[in-house]
Amino acid sequence: MLEFINVNPNNGDPIYKQLQEQTVRLIVGGQLAVGEELPSVRKIAEHFAVNPMTVSRAISQLVDQGWLERRRGQPTRVAPQTTMQTNEQQDSLLFNAADQLIQQATQLGVSQTALLQLIKKRWK
Amino acid sequence: MENPLLSYKNIVKTINSKTILKGISLDIHAGMVIGLLGKNGAGKTTLLRSALGLVTPDSGEVSVFSNPSNALSTSSKEKIGYVPQHAFGYEGFTIDDALELHSSFYPQWDKQLQEKWLTRFELSASSAVNNLSIGQRQTLALIMAMAYRPQLLILDEPVASLDPIARREFMSDLFDLALDAGSGIIFSSHITSDIERVASHIALIKDGELLLFNEQDAVRETIRKVTFSDPNIDLSAFKILSRQANSAIIEHYNNQDIEGALTVTSLSLEQLFVELHT
Numbered sequence: 032m033l034e035f036i037n038v039n040p041n042n043g044d045p046i047y048k049q050l051q052e053q054t055v056r057l058i059v060g061g062q063l064a065v066g067e068e069l070p071s072v073r074k075i076a077e078h079f080a081v082n083p084m085t086v087s088r089a090i091s092q093l094v095d096q097g098w099l100e101r102r103r104g105q106p107t108r109v110a111p112q113t114t115m116q117t118n119e120q121q122d123s124l125l126f127n128a129a130d131q132l133i134q135q136a137t138q139l140g141v142s143q144t145a146l147l148q149l150i151k152k153r154w155k
Numbered sequence: 156m157e158n159p160l161l162s163y164k165n166i167v168k169t170i171n172s173k174t175i176l177k178g179i180s181l182d183i184h185a186g187m188v189i190g191l192l193g194k195n196g197a198g199k200t201t202l203l204r205s206a207l208g209l210v211t212p213d214s215g216e217v218s219v220f221s222n223p224s225n226a227l228s229t230s231s232k233e234k235i236g237y238v239p240q241h242a243f244g245y246e247g248f249t250i251d252d253a254l255e256l257h258s259s260f261y262p263q264w265d266k267q268l269q270e271k272w273l274t275r276f277e278l279s280a281s282s283a284v285n286n287l288s289i290g291q292r293q294t295l296a297l298i299m300a301m302a303y304r305p306q307l308l309i310l311d312e313p314v315a316s317l318d319p320i321a322r323r324e325f326m327s328d329l330f331d332l333a334l335d336a337g338s339g340i341i342f343s344s345h346i347t348s349d350i351e352r353v354a355s356h357i358a359l360i361k362d363g364e365l366l367l368f369n370e371q372d373a374v375r376e377t378i379r380k381v382t383f384s385d386p387n388i389d390l391s392a393f394k395i396l397s398r399q400a401n402s403a404i405i406e407h408y409n410n411q412d413i414e415g416a417l418t419v420t421s422l423s424l425e426q427l428f429v430e431l432h433t
Contacts, residue, residue, distance in 0.1 A: 043375065044421065046351070
């Protein structure tokens with residue numbers, strides 16, 4: 032899974048958030064299957080050359096949110112998902128990108144209708 | 156909370172009638188990796204050296220392991236690792252001889268760790284220190300400062316001359332030290348992407364003052380650049396770190412709406428660093 036994730040320290044988002052978001056993307060997108068094992072915190076930290084505390088924070092949040100499950104003495108795995116959880120997440124994963132698009136449209140004086148039309152036109 | 160490993164209280168230092176440090180207070184606890192940022196001449200080196208008793212502040216207190224830093228016992232000194240900006244003696248020695256002598260000062264020296272690092276960083280024990288490149292000297296200095304697993308590690312621009320691969324490996328060694336051995340680490344660097352990867356906390360010195368000190372994640376989540384056209388915009392809910400005619404860097408942001416703001420954007424460390432110095 033590590034090859035699918037890209038940590039960019041120069042991005043304004045905290046590294047734990049980048050890890051967390053991209054992992055959710057992989058789960059929602061189906062690249063990470065239910066039951067799949069994650070590498071250990073140390074392995075992940077070494078791979079990205081980041082602080083293990085950061086990785087551990089991302090994983091704990093993913094466990095709290097129900098994306099991953101941790102059982103004592105076993106590797107962390109991808110937890111079974113409900114359809115509702117996945118649908119909700121598909122929306123919220125696009126919030127940031129949508130907000131940016133809307134912001135740029137407002138700056139350029141593009142109306143909501145015009146923006147929606149543009150999206151329709153560009154949608155392949 | 157446990158006593159800090161290193162504690163600065165209100166440090167003031169004037170050198171050549173220029174006040175370098177204007178009342179800096181900072182505590183370093185076990186497990187912290189503090190990335191110290193500041194322009195050249197901001198006082199980073201002076202601050203780091205004062206922890207070792209190499210610089211005596213005009214006022215304020217520096218304590219290491221709860222003792223004044225200018226009166227450290229030998230056993231305290233054995234628990235501190237320091238890599239200065241410019242290494243270093245041992246001219247005319249081979250690496251092997253230099254390490255032999257150096258390790259004799261530290262009862263806790265781990266010979267296996269030394270060997271592991273020599274191999275990993277491709278240093279040959281029989282090479283003469285004189286013939287080493289700057290990067291290799293820096294690596295050797297790091298081995299000398301870390302092979303006894305110091306409780307407090309002070310690094311002044313430690314990785315500037317290392318190649319990217321050696322830098323990454325060295326950083327994962329730093330984590331091992333901070334997390335496994337419960338050490339505290341403070342290191343200054345200009346390479347903001349290194350600090351972003353490694354540091355648990357960010358400390359930023361500007362004009363002799365500690366402008367910013369927080370967990371790195373908190374820095375990213377609560378600091379924003381705001382742009383606006385009306386200079387009378389109400390930013391009283393925030394701490395203002397710097398302000399221009401049409402923009403400001405604010406701290407304590409918590410996703411609230413800011414009336415009159417054109418944009419609210421997060422910043423990478425490098426952007427933040429540059430913004431705070433314009």
